[in-house]
Amino acid sequence: MILEKIAADQIVTLEALVSLLETSESTVRRDLDELEQERKLRRVHGGAEALPPIGAEPSNQEKSVKNIHEKRLLADKALTVISEGDVIFIDAGTTTALLVQALAQQAIMQAKSLTVVTNSIHHAATLVEQGIKTIIVGGLVKENTDASVGSFALKQIQSLNFDKAFVGMNGVDKEHLTTPDPEEALIKQAIIANAKETYVLADESKLGQFAFVKVATLDQVTLLTNRSSKAILQEIKKKTRVIEV
Structure with missing residues (x-):
């Protein structure tokens, strides 16, 4: 569900995921940490975002x-x-x-x-x-x-x-x-x-x-x-x- 949400919105807040998953903030944080270690998303302050292509460079x-x-x-x-x-x-x-x-x-x-x-x-x-x-x-x-x-x-x-x-x-x-x-x-x-x-x-x-x-x-x-x-x-x-x- 987390990956589907990020795929759709590109970036998602911790608060939104807690509401979506109906679980605790600490559980969502652990899930995000695990997904980041698996290189499926990138943690940002207050949430997570989709990984950019390896050749992409923001301005x-x-x-x-x-x-x-x-x-x-x-x-x-x-x-x-x-x-x-x-x-x-x-x-x-x-x-x-x-x-x-x-x-x-x-x-x-x-x-x-x-x-x-x-x-x-x-x-x-x-x-x-x-x-x-x-x-x-x-x-x-x-x-x-x-x-x-x-x-x-x-x-x-x-x-x-x-x-x-x-x-x-x-x-x-x-x-x-x-x-x-x-x-x-x-x-x-x-x-x-x-x-x-x-x-x-x-x-x-x-x-x-x-x-x-x-x-x-x-x-x-x-x-x-x-x-x-x-x-x-x-x-x-x-x-x-x-x-x-």
Whole structure:
């Protein structure tokens, strides 16, 4: 019944399922957890939604309204690992956009002493407005994600080194980090390869999910995610360092 409801409506609230099934909230939560582990749906705050095709990628506008509170917690935590004088890379994306906002609002000299490299024109504009030294990676700009991709962007990133990198990801399973687009995957691979430390900012809804293209194995990064009771998180902790907020 849960799967039929999600197939019909694409997204359903916990409250609606409790009413539909005439059972307790705790029972519905357990059912949703089990179905998510079987990769039949995706848990979201207050309910669940249908899984998108593995090659599908929502626009930044669509992603920006999802799990905003959880994403902001990740951005605030990421801010605390940035040190004075760092050269950092901030990937295009909605969660990393919140990190850029937090960095721009940080009214201390630490932010002014940073060098930030980004492949997002919107990130770059925000940083420059605050007087933060910014290097923008050029290339073909993807309209739906605001990311510079392609051979020009790749060559520029491969020529640089970073103290820390902050990247988004569409899926984090117990083995790999994944994204829907092959060109963005190449960009993310280059960022990870050229950073001393890479932090993947992935809210709880990304855990246990997978997209079309494998970007990296878990042991190549530190995962920054929300506190979660999902069983998959315990598996992930066996493979890499995890910071929960």
